[in-house]
Amino acid sequence: MPSHYRETGPEADETAFIRVENQEEVNMKKSVILGALAVAGLAAGAAHAATVDDIKARGKLNCGVTTGLVGFAAPDAAGEWMGFDVGVCRAVAAAVLDDPTAVEFVPTTGKTRFTALASGEIDMLARNTTWTFSRDVDLKFTFVGVNYYDGQGFMVPRELGVSSAKDLDGATVCIQTGTTTELNLADFFRSNNISYEPVPIETNAEAQQQYLAGACDVFTTDASGLAATRATFEAPDDHVLLPEIISKEPLGPLVRHGDDEWGDIVRWTLNALITAEELGVTSANIGDMAAAAGNNPEVNRLLGTEGNLGEMLGLPADWAVKAISVAGNYGELFEKNIGENTPIGLARGLNAQWTDGGLIYSPPFR
Template identity: 85%
Template structure:
């Protein structure tokens, strides 16, 4: 009898906990707005323009999710977060998802109780120095002062790299990328280190970007991607498959220009399922049939979003590299829509 009572209590408690954890999709629908955590400002990835409108590579993921759920890519409240505040904002429920150049690691996934829904940028940590410093390799930085954002994997990678190479450094802690940029340009540190994409973004804003060098060493794996809270698989599915929709759309040739008509004109069944003209994928997630089409229509497919915000024709100037489709030698790959 006692065992049955205890088991029943545990079951009720478990169900209650599950009910409390679940429901983000319903919350977003009821609110009519997606609360999306982003960086405090990283040009090309997430930054407000002169009119205060947020734009960038990570911002586009937020807008695609809002479009998939609410039918409106502008129904987003962007919440700036730092390396220190981002996880608290997500775990507390202040934001519904985090799309802030955040590295997928074991401890963040398991110990901090977050679910990474995929990778939207494969990156690695690098170093930027003034050309005048005369350094051509990170291994020549013995005794250097290094600006580094606190609360990031960058701190740990930096310590590992210098220890492995038996060289020393003096950290100059900064809270945000803007502070790091300011300190670096003011000469408070010899080196600025963060994800290589972030360094390219930061350098692009300098008055004389050519006066600064990105050193050749990439010292870590930094798979960056959006994340949600543990315990709400329904919401995790929505964010995960929205990201997959953008990736699959590029592979399948679905673009912002043809998304409104290709769903009915094509004979490709996967495109039809993706865009909701065939099958019931939207219904399975509690969304409209054309959720995928709405997500793609906002900013285009993954390739369009990349090219517009951070690609080789932008001041950021990033090549696709590992972020090319798997059919082009990259790591980008979406599971099937079926």
């Protein structure tokens, strides 16, 4: 049989080949499994590793802010980011890295902010973001506190003669898309049984352009944002804020779920700013107060002259001193950026300390 003749020759080779092939296969499998393990390990690491270690290794805090809302977060003429939310970022950077300028500000829109935070592009988000159930629970973020109690309001040109939001039947409303304002607006008009025409807009600057050109009658967003926007107008007095506040908007910084150590650092940095105001620690007197332990034990604990609160956070003992020294305590930040003596002119109102009848209240430092 001719076929038999042909088969005998290379038989040895063939088995050898098969063995080699199998060996290769084994190697390949191993490396694939190893690679998969390595990458899976990396991915799991990204979800769980200590954010604070990443920040220290990087030497920079990546902080998400707005694309520009004067008073809260906007670059000034020199390109330096300034504002109330920026102050929080800088305080955290000072506490962790001992350098308030070691912050990379990442401008985010209402739409991109959550993706940026969830993906790890930013370490924390300080972008007047409303603390809601679904963002906390469903989107998997941890709101570390509230730095501004806000509510959604309406701004209209004075010449329209509108005095209440309930007179807005049939009006065209400019609204920033991707925010809770959209949902509040729909609910408000629906429950009052009046119609409106929403004009969705991507950024605050475009909203201003459309509103000023008369392409919409009303501009709605958080009342603080309206005040900040109005302050940048050529003739701010030609526009009025309507009395209705149609929602609760507790705004605060937030971090990802899953890294509570990092969440604690941001939470207690914010609380340190608030407590500092309550205890009368200001940027002016902090040098003296931090130099040696004083009579007030809570001040001592806050400033690290007594106890080991810093150590518990994994930070140096004077972490709060550094955070407060950047731009002062909560009250100073407020007055400097959005207070009544600034063009934005917001009164403390709900955002006064609890001792003054407001809602700003920090848990104790003990």
